[in-house]
Structures are given as C-alpha cells and as structure tokens.
Amino acid sequence: MPKPEAEQHKLLGNKLFAEHRYEDAIKEYSTAIIKDSEERVYYTNRALCYSKLGQLDNVISDARKAISLDDSTVKAYYLLGQALTEKKQYTEALNKLNIAYEKAREQKVKYINDILQALLLARKKKWDDAEAVRLEKESELLRYVKGLVIAEHDRELKNVAEDDEEKKDELKYYRDERLSKIQTVFEHSKENLMRREIPDAYLDKISFNIMHDPVFTPDGITYERQSLLDHFARNGHFDPITRRPCKEDQLIPNLSLREAIEDFLKENGWAADY
Incomplete structure (x- = not known):
C-alpha cells in the first residue's frame, strides 16, 4: 500500500501536471519518492513530466526503475520505448514498445493505439x-566514380598537343558522355528504390494501415487486432465483412503473415506510417 503522506504529494503532482506545470510536478513526485521509494507510479508519473520537458535520460532512468519495481507496468515500457527512439537506440526501443503493446493488449489498456503508433514510428x-x-x-560512390572519369580525362589531356583543339574536344565529349551515363545509372537506381508498393495482404481491411498484429476471424479473414477490437466496441461483435458473429476469444494470431510483414518492414521502413 502506498504511504498516505507520499500519496498527497502524488495527488498534488497530478494537479500540477494537468496545469502543464511540469517542473513543479516533478518536485512533488520526487518528494513522494523520498517518502515511499517502492511505489512505481511515482516514477512513471515523473518520467512523463520529464518526457514533456524533453529530458530523455531522466525518462529512461525513471522508466527503468518503475519496471524494476513492477515489470507489468505498461506505461513504463511505453515511455522508455519512446525515449529510446528519440535517442536513436532503435533495437531496444522496438523491444520495449513491443512489450508495452503485448502487455497493453493483455491488460486492455485504453491507449494501446498510441503504443502501436509509437512502435510504427520507431520502425520508421x-x-x-x-x-x-x-x-x-x-552519393560518395557517385562522386568517386565521376572523379575517376575526370582524372582519366585530365591524364589523357596532358598527352595532347597544345594546339590540337579537335582532340581536346573529342576527349571532352567522351568525358561528358561517360559522366552523363553514370549519372543516369544512379538516377535509375534511385527511381527503382522509390517505387513503393505495399502488398494488399499486409493492409488492415478496416483502417487500411499496415498491420502489426494480424489475426484471423472464424471466417478466415485477417484484420489488425486492435482495429477489430475497436470495431467490436463501436458496432458489436461481428465480422465487419461477413457480418457473422465474432468475439475476441475467437481471434487467432496470423503468425506467418506477421513474420512476413516484419521482414517487409525491415527492408521498407517507409511503409510503417503508410
């Protein structure tokens, strides 16, 4: 049980946070921690304040402490993943955000869609x-290859008589033609990379976003899990396409598709915020 005196400082901190007085809220949460250092909520609340102020190292420290006190706390994993993303520590960020997503799903946390967006943003x-x-x-390779062509031209030019303008023009034409072809090859390569298409099977049939956690309904249709749960909450328990009854406990993870999407995103990270 949290100590009453510490709880008073937490409540005051919450009030100050709601007023966007983050530094003052941090002081109250810090006092609460001094009075009860084993209550993880004080750390996650303070981490959220630090996040608002852009103090990433402090976010990471408090979130890790909260997890050490209670490894089921979704908020701590979420804040930690976001901070690690901003610090460009992407591998660990994705790990923590994946944990946050799975725990949020298990605990039916209301802000699960925010966690999913943070996960996709980290991938992106x-x-x-x-x-x-x-x-x-x-670009370095392009400059290097062009440099070789120019250097070769300059070497050949040294062996041309000073008054041999025809030969000079010939070498210049040859040099420019090669440079143009090299530029074209690189531009075509870039155009091919920019041809961005996402397989239809990877897109959720409700939100039309790329899926993170695809699941089968009893009718064999695949949706993003959270999109389907949102649909159930808004419209009732039925498959959006077939209109036949469908409940959460009937959903089956589409593991092969999830693996395929993860492999696709490794090579096509632009698709994460499609």
Whole structure:
C-alpha cells in the first residue's frame, strides 16, 4: 500500500501536471519518492513530466526503475520505448514498445493505439536513419566514380598537343558522355528504390494501415487486432465483412503473415506510417 503522506504529494503532482506545470510536478513526485521509494507510479508519473520537458535520460532512468519495481507496468515500457527512439537506440526501443503493446493488449489498456503508433514510428525512424546513411554512401560512390572519369580525362589531356583543339574536344565529349551515363545509372537506381508498393495482404481491411498484429476471424479473414477490437466496441461483435458473429476469444494470431510483414518492414521502413 502506498504511504498516505507520499500519496498527497502524488495527488498534488497530478494537479500540477494537468496545469502543464511540469517542473513543479516533478518536485512533488520526487518528494513522494523520498517518502515511499517502492511505489512505481511515482516514477512513471515523473518520467512523463520529464518526457514533456524533453529530458530523455531522466525518462529512461525513471522508466527503468518503475519496471524494476513492477515489470507489468505498461506505461513504463511505453515511455522508455519512446525515449529510446528519440535517442536513436532503435533495437531496444522496438523491444520495449513491443512489450508495452503485448502487455497493453493483455491488460486492455485504453491507449494501446498510441503504443502501436509509437512502435510504427520507431520502425520508421530506424529505417529513415539507415536510408540516410545509404544515400550518403551512394552519393560518395557517385562522386568517386565521376572523379575517376575526370582524372582519366585530365591524364589523357596532358598527352595532347597544345594546339590540337579537335582532340581536346573529342576527349571532352567522351568525358561528358561517360559522366552523363553514370549519372543516369544512379538516377535509375534511385527511381527503382522509390517505387513503393505495399502488398494488399499486409493492409488492415478496416483502417487500411499496415498491420502489426494480424489475426484471423472464424471466417478466415485477417484484420489488425486492435482495429477489430475497436470495431467490436463501436458496432458489436461481428465480422465487419461477413457480418457473422465474432468475439475476441475467437481471434487467432496470423503468425506467418506477421513474420512476413516484419521482414517487409525491415527492408521498407517507409511503409510503417503508410
């Protein structure tokens, strides 16, 4: 049980947080921690304040502490995953956000869609960073290859008589033609990479977003799990396409499709926020 004196500081911290007075709220949560250092909610509440202030290292520290006190706390995994994403520690971020998603599903946490979006964003940012590195390497290669052509031209030019304008023009034409062809090859390569298509089977039939947790209904139709649960809550327990009865406990994970989508996103991270 939380200590009453510590709870008073937590409640005041909550009030200050609602007023967007994050630094003052941090002071109250810190006092609550001093009075009761074993209550994980104080750490997650303070981590959320630190998140609002962009103090990522403090978010990570408090979230890890909360998890050490209670490894079922969804909020701590969620905040930790978000902070690690911003720190570009993508592998661990994805791990923590996946844990947050699974625990949120088990505990029926209301903000599960926010967790899913954070998970997809982490995938997207990981791919974006890798893509930026790839493009820079490609640009370096292009500059290097063009440099070789220009250097060869300059060497050949040294062996041409000063007054041999015809030969000079010939070498210049040859150089420019090769540079143009090299540029075209690189541009075509870039165009091929930019042809972005997502297989229809990877898209949820309700939200039309790429799926993270695909499940079968009894009629054999695959949906994103959370989209289907949202549909049940809004419209009733039936398959959106066949209109036949369907309940949550009848859903079966489509593991092969999930694996295929994960492999696809590793090579096509742009699709994460499709």
